[in-house]
Amino acid sequence: EVQLLESGGRLAQRGGSLRLSCQSSGFSFSDYVMGWVRQAPGKGLEWVSSISGSGLSRYYADSVKGRFTVTRDNSRNTLFLQMNSLRLEDAAMYHCVKLGRRPSEGWLDPWGQGTVVTVSS
Amino acid sequence: EILMTQSPAILSVSPGERATLSCRASQSVTSDLAWYQQRPGQAPRLLIFGASTRATGIPARFRGSGSGTDFTLTISSVQSDDFAIYYCQQYYNWPPITFGGGTRVEIK
16 A cells, blocks of 8 residues: 655744754655645645656746755655755645656556644744 | 646535536646545545445545546435535645645535
């Protein structure tokens, strides 16, 4: 069974930093594109970032470009999201998601339960 | 960026009735369209990919159709578990991956 378990979410100050992690199991992690999707309280879904299986290709939403960095450690089956220069509007539930083996297989399945990021002023 | 628009925002149906949800893309996404269900307090789960292919374990009452810019998710006979928010997502031209704003299916 494919499982994604996020951690690292907590209360952070505006302008501060956080590092989210996503421990994966049940599939050949390095073969798949992985990503992050966030959902602010009471709002819809917003794609944040994705990374190729090798880690060589990384993609970001304009809203986080230059502030967030996605990486992966294929030896530990773990995905990361380094979040710097946090803004109030970054407060959300952050979900780790698995995409396909190729970028053309861009559906998201499964989703982790998420980790909550809160940003205070 | 491809914009995704869902309608209606809220759909009120009685159990056993058919529910029809719409999703429109601002430009053609061919069949690169997925649907997700999000129940309260839960993470979204994939229902449909490739516009019409049901994901593993998804009941046959969920049917996806359409191509190009106009897509439909039909729930043939709504069950109590189906009252949730449904999102469409395009993956034809990314980044960015984009989602519709969601349709809430509520009990009438």
